[in-house]
Amino acid sequence: MNIVELQQAEKHYQGVEALKSIDLSLQQGEVLGLFGHNGAGKTTTIKLILGLIKPTAGQVRVFGEDPTGENAYHLRRQLGFLQENVSFYQQMTGREVLEYFAKLKGCDKKQVSVLLEEVGLAHASMRRVKTYSKGMRQRLGLAQALLGQPKLLLLDEPTVGLDPIATQDFYHGIARLKAQGSTIILCSHVLAGVEKYIDRALILGQGQLLAEGSLATLTEQTNLPITFHLQGSNLQLPAELLPNALEINGGYKLHVNQQQKMATLQQLLALPSLENIDIHMPSLEDIYTHYMNDIQHMDLSQ
Amino acid sequence: MNAILIVANKEFHDGLRNRWVMSISLIFALLATGLAYFGAAASGQAGFTNLSTTLVSLASLAVFVIPLIALMLAYDGVVGEDENGTLLLLMTYPLSRWQLLLGKMMGHWMIMAFSTIIGFGLSAIIMGLFSDNTTWGELLMPYAFFITFAILLGWIFIAIATMLSASVAEKSKAAGLALIVWFIFVFMFDLSLLGLLVGTEGNVNAELFPYLLLLNPTDVFRLIIISFFADQQLSGLMAVAQHAQFSTFSLISSMLAWFIAPVLAAIALFNKRKL
Numbered sequence: 001m002n003i004v005e006l007q008q009a010e011k012h013y014q015g016v017e018a019l020k021s022i023d024l025s026l027q028q029g030e031v032l033g034l035f036g037h038n039g040a041g042k043t044t045t046i047k048l049i050l051g052l053i054k055p056t057a058g059q060v061r062v063f064g065e066d067p068t069g070e071n072a073y074h075l076r077r078q079l080g081f082l083q084e085n086v087s088f089y090q091q092m093t094g095r096e097v098l099e100y101f102a103k104l105k106g107c108d109k110k111q112v113s114v115l116l117e118e119v120g121l122a123h124a125s126m127r128r129v130k131t132y133s134k135g136m137r138q139r140l141g142l143a144q145a146l147l148g149q150p151k152l153l154l155l156d157e158p159t160v161g162l163d164p165i166a167t168q169d170f171y172h173g174i175a176r177l178k179a180q181g182s183t184i185i186l187c188s189h190v191l192a193g194v195e196k197y198i199d200r201a202l203i204l205g206q207g208q209l210l211a212e213g214s215l216a217t218l219t220e221q222t223n224l225p226i227t228f229h230l231q232g233s234n235l236q237l238p239a240e241l242l243p244n245a246l247e248i249n250g251g252y253k254l255h256v257n258q259q260q261k262m263a264t265l266q267q268l269l270a271l272p273s274l275e276n277i278d279i280h281m282p283s284l285e286d287i288y289t290h291y292m293n294d295i296q297h298m299d300l301s302q
Numbered sequence: 303m304n305a306i307l308i309v310a311n312k313e314f315h316d317g318l319r320n321r322w323v324m325s326i327s328l329i330f331a332l333l334a335t336g337l338a339y340f341g342a343a344a345s346g347q348a349g350f351t352n353l354s355t356t357l358v359s360l361a362s363l364a365v366f367v368i369p370l371i372a373l374m375l376a377y378d379g380v381v382g383e384d385e386n387g388t389l390l391l392l393m394t395y396p397l398s399r400w401q402l403l404l405g406k407m408m409g410h411w412m413i414m415a416f417s418t419i420i421g422f423g424l425s426a427i428i429m430g431l432f433s434d435n436t437t438w439g440e441l442l443m444p445y446a447f448f449i450t451f452a453i454l455l456g457w458i459f460i461a462i463a464t465m466l467s468a469s470v471a472e473k474s475k476a477a478g479l480a481l482i483v484w485f486i487f488v489f490m491f492d493l494s495l496l497g498l499l500v501g502t503e504g505n506v507n508a509e510l511f512p513y514l515l516l517l518n519p520t521d522v523f524r525l526i527i528i529s530f531f532a533d534q535q536l537s538g539l540m541a542v543a544q545h546a547q548f549s550t551f552s553l554i555s556s557m558l559a560w561f562i563a564p565v566l567a568a569i570a571l572f573n574k575r576k577l
Contacts, residue, residue, distance in 0.1 A: 050394050052577050076396040086387040091319055103308045104395045144391075 001064050003028050003152055003183040004049055008058035011044050018044045020207045021058065026185070028151075031178050033194055034187040035288055036204035042187050043084075045204070046154050049185070050081060062152065077105060080150030082141045084157045088129045094140050095125040098147070107148040115143040120169075134161035142170070146177075153177065156187045171197045195284040203288060205295040211287070219282050222290045225255040229278035230268065238267060305397045306405040313409020314416075317375075323417050326371055330421025333367065334360055335428050353429075353436055354531035357448050361527040364452055365520040366488055368418075372459035373480040376410045380467040380572060381476045390577055403572045407464050407565065414456035422449050447530055454557055455523045459483075461564035468572035491518045492539050512548070515539070519560040526553045 004026040011019040019041040026032055036042050047053045048060050051067025063078065065071050088097050098112045116125045119139040129137065138161045145153060159167045174184060174197050188194055195201075195215055203210045211218055225244075230237075231251040241264070246253045256264045268274060317323050338356045380403070383389040392402055426445040430438050466479045495514060499506065515521040521539070528540060529550050 047577070052390065052393055073396050073398075076394060079394060081391065081394040083387060083390055086391055088386065088388060089316075091316065100308070100312055101395070104305060104392070104397055106396065 002026060002061070003030075003063060004185070005061040005064075006045075006048070006058070007061075009045075009048055009055045009060050010057040011041075011048065011053065012056045017207050019048070019055075022204075022209050024202065024209075024212070026183055028183055029178060029181050030200065031174065031184045031186065031198045033198035033201040033284075034185055034204070035189075035191065035201060035284075036210075037292065039206075040204040041207040042204060043156065044207075046081075046156060046185070046187060049152075049154060050079065051075070077148060078151045080145035080147065080153040082145040082153075082155045082158055084160065086141050087137060088140065090130040091128060093126050093128055094121055094132065094136075097129060097140065098125075098143055101144050102147050105148045111147060115146055118146075118173075119143045120166075135163060135166060138162055139166070142173075149180075149182075151182060153182055153184045154187075155184065157189065158186065159188065159190055167193065191283075191285045191288055201284065201287075203291050205291065208295075210291045210295065215284065215287075218287050220258070222282065222287050223258065224282035224286055224290060226258055226261055226282065227280040228252075228254040228256060228264075228268065229276075229280070230254060230274060231276035231278075232271070232273040233275070235271065235273050237271075241267070305401045306408060309397075309402055309405025310408035310412060313379075313406055314412045317409070317413035322375060323413055323420075326375075326413070326417035327420040327424070329367065329371070330418060331424040331428075333363060334422050334425030337363060338425060338429050338433075353440065353444055356429075357444055358527060358531055360448070361524050364455070365524060368452060368456050369459040369484055369488060369520060372410075372414060372456045373463045373484055375413060376407070376460045376463035377467055377476045377480040378473050379406045379410065379464050380575070381470060381473045382467075384471070385473055393577060399573050399575075400569045403464065403468065403569055404565075407460060407568070410460045410464070411457050414460060415453045418449055418453045418456060422452065444531070448527060451523055451526050451557070454561060455519065458519045458557070458561050458564065461561060461568060465564045465568035465571060468568050468575055487518055487520050492521065495539060516548075516553075516556045519557060522553055522557045522560065526550065526557065529553060 002025040004024065006022050006024040009019065009022045009024075010017070022041075022045065024032075024045075034042050034045065044053070048055055049062055049067065051060075051062070051072050054068050060067060062075055065075060067075055089100075092100070095112060095116065098116065099109060102109060102112050113122070116122045119142050121136060121139055121143065124132065124136060129140070132140065138158070142155075142158060145155065159170055162170060171193065174186070178184060178197075186194065186198060198215075200212065200214050201218060202212045211221065213221070229251065230253075233250065235250075235252065237245055237252060237254070241254060244255045254264075268277060337360050380389065383392065393399070422445065426441050429436065430441050462483060463476075463480055466483065467476045470476050470479065499511075515525065524540060525548060529548070
């Protein structure tokens, strides 16, 4: 059974097509990255899965059931959600906030202390949320999402406001949850660092599905070149590579087709004056930019 | 624990924490005690006087204060959560919309009931201790009656405020609407009825006209209090009602209708609210 299943799901708001015919299926233990510009339809997709809104057309299934239907009540116990910019209740302490949500979710109060410890808020748990920094609020939000050990986690911009170390910790947490069998949907603008932790990416643009697949698949699909940075004094490149090379700072920047990676590499290594070589594979950011450029061109041609 | 009670309990504790309960109790206690002591000042004497005079005067004052407090207490109930971002989050929890709304209202009702009992109850105790011509037994029933309907009046305006809160997108809009509602029920309504009387030189259907009073919960509240302390000389708009001779039962029923209608409307509006 697929944990999440969207079939031709569409959502219109007063004539505006927020989401156009999205297909998606997510298996247990998968981590999906959901990317797109502002207004691309990320939040709409998340709201559909959470059952907060009904699709205008198509079908949405979570754990095989309609998230807005009769059984929504039970489904929601197995869902964890962290939204963007939640400020919680300013007058309550971190612990009180978490206890309130724990009661509503019907889970054991003991979890509260454990989760506060886990997200590193134990020392500040008796302080009012009003005094929390943005990062601390984010961590409180994360603890909230993890209440009741949800089988499906939806995290909207989870690392906003977190410092690099906390971001690392967060992603390690994601890896741990995945290992425990949780299915996770991660929504983010910040692409650097995410790729290691996601199994698949889904790129949305203006309500449309632009690309979907594992990083390897997407890299292949986009066919973005690999970039070599070559260093060496009096470096002489073979003639056939020169058209794709750019001379910078006494070295070269060379774009190579993915299929020719190994062949070119061998060729380069044979060069006597090569001192250093830096290989840059197309990153998630490059793939994302590629698709975003595509959609901009589409816009211009319309 | 039931979801409604969890939400209500949180709201009530917020009320304690924000000093709402304390402030409202204090206002009510001062108002009631002050009125009981100085109520007869116009006739040249100070001190605790006639109980029914006191309570009828208190009712006229309460119709200004109670709706205002109730509206202030509850106008941001839904809109505030929305602006916090917690409304969306709560809706992903195993909690229906109506449960959340009813829980919020119940929490505010608890704050109102608690403060009203403490505030007016305190003034009853002060009166019992310091007044020479009233005994405890005489105090108990009238005050219990008064407090019960004062609470109901507060609940009505909490439900109205929640209804407003569920139907607008911004806190400032809810506040503005709450103020307008207060102004209409407390000033405009009675004023326009009086205006109607004066304008037509009293040439209105004497049978039908008093029933217009039932369209305003604050007037119904005053009529109920007056009907209980029937020995009072009535003045102003309240005198109009004497012709109609509303039974206490019909007055209480219309007050209950005023309570139930906005509760249902609030739930209906909240169900339609976009997240």
